[in-house]
Amino acid sequence: MCDIRLPFQRDRDRITHSKTFRRLKHKTQVFLAPTGDHYRTRLTHVLEVSQIARTIASALCLNEPLTEAIALGHDLGHTPFGHAGEATLNELHPGGFRHYVHSLRVVDFLENDGKGLNLTFEVRNGIVRHSKGRADILPKQKSETAVTLEGQVVRLADIIAYVNHDLDDALRAGILTEGDLPVRIKNIVGDRHSKRIEAMVRDLIVETLTADDGDLHISDTMLEAISDLRTFLYDNVYTYYKVHAEFEKARRIIRDLYNYFMENGIVRIRGGRIEKNANGEWLDEKDAHRRVCDYIAGMTDRYALSVYETIFLPEPWSVK
Template sequence: MSFVPVIGKSIKKQLEDREEEILSPFATLNKNSFGRKVEEQEEIEDLRLPFQRDRDRITHSKTFRRLKHKTQVFLSPTGDHYRTRLTHVLEVSQIARTIASALCLNEPLTEAIALGHDLGHTPFGHAGEATLNELHPRGFRHYVHSLRVVDFLENDGKGLNLSFEVRNGIVRHSKGRSDILPKNRSEIAVTLEGQVVRLADIIAYVNHDLDDALRAGIIEEKELPAKIRKVVGERHSKRIGAMVRDLIVETLTADDGHIHISDRMLEAITELRTFLYDNVYTFYRVHNEFVKAQRIIRDLYNYFLENGLVGIVSGRWEDNVDRENWHDERTAHRRVCDYVAGMTDRYALSVYHKIFLPEPWSVR
């Protein structure tokens, strides 16, 4: 069906009508959104619907740009082709949009959730997350912090004021090693688009982490269990294609408003994830760097907690945060956690060097 603009009818209204005409009954329509935390006055001739605006706010945010210097799995790799947190979210977005398109779901909503789902990740990947979870009295989870980023930390403390559906998809995207398709509905997003991102996330990371591990020489292709290779294929693109195709076919066949994967494919993905945990994430070279990264995060956190937050300005150190209420331990922990979590890998290393390592100097 081609879209022909109608003269005299607002573009926004035409976009809303088009959504209703072509999207699945299970898709989330912009006009049915639960809205934003702070109501905004939208221009009647706006060229973008709310979920498109959310996507653009995320991609134009400073936090999103910093993802290019945050680790996925391999810390400070020398090669240029290893994944970063930014390339990860782009791969998730591409996979999620492919699925959303085939299921006639809302693609801008899907893309917004995918691009924003890891904004709360720390420097040094899960090493940083594990350390902050240990140090902060109330714990730390990157998916919860992602919501804090878009609600409070971005835009100089004003947040991005995203739609409820995007925020819900962000905070409920994560799985860890829990069930890929949990039976408890409270663990998954309320929208089908958010549920698609959850699955796209795991499809992306089990495949690109395997690809990076093969590139790094940590494992060889022949070590991948034959049972997994038989189900998902022998090559990177084949594996992703098999998983995506299975999800789409099973979901369309069920046609019940829920995401479905065949038992055969679900078992293969689960076994592949277990294989990566047992053979890649705990591999001694990866683990040794993980321990080093934890030490860096721990030392920075404790230093800032004791001395206040500092930043490099014009080559010199100075307090860059109002220390009002710093005596309140809860406030101090929260500010330090926010600051450290927002660092990139290279900035954390630079600050660590500045604070803890001696620098060359001379006596005149």
């Protein structure tokens, strides 16, 4: 125990000091290997989720350290190349792959040289229940959400963050213009990045305080606008031909690395050289799949590219 920090503060600090957290700065959010410095990465996404979640938690008089710990840890299990990596590992690993489940595996088993981070139940539950995919923004089934309101806040802050910053990045990339955003959405959420976030956060806070029934609430009008904006992004950004083309390249890289490791054992790249993992002998096929999946999921984009290049691309040489 710590006589300075409360348990949730300790959890937050263990997450932010972990190696997995630091690697998020080199993992894709939406745009793979963007040349600009201002596109979101998985790390900046996590920080934006944390900021939005803390604002909501403070207004609702919830536990801010718990909210912050869940927000900072919610994407620790994300793969290189974002959802391209996740989709590929889900196909290749016999047990499937979901980044939110893997995030729990990271904090329970993989971090701290296999010892885990020893986080509290509330933080662990919030991490594994944070994702919603394209399901209902406010699930009707309690079993689909975190047991704490703080965990439920992070789930909503996650979608508020990504629909806004993915739109912002798409505008920066020239994939969209402000005029492309449907007027019905713009009239509800606003015509600027900051206005859109404020409108969504304010609606959630006001509707929840007005209902005062122990649940989170969003007005029907705002709920429809957020859902429409999410659909708009799927139709016009996530499936945009240039984004999709890079998505398919990333899937090929993950697939080739996975198959190579299954056949040859895990290798690491040191100074441009391949080094065999000392523990490269599998106990059985299930063990092989599990360890290969863990290894690839923990890679950054650039490390995955480096390993792929070293293994599969010929190295120029000359005879002296």
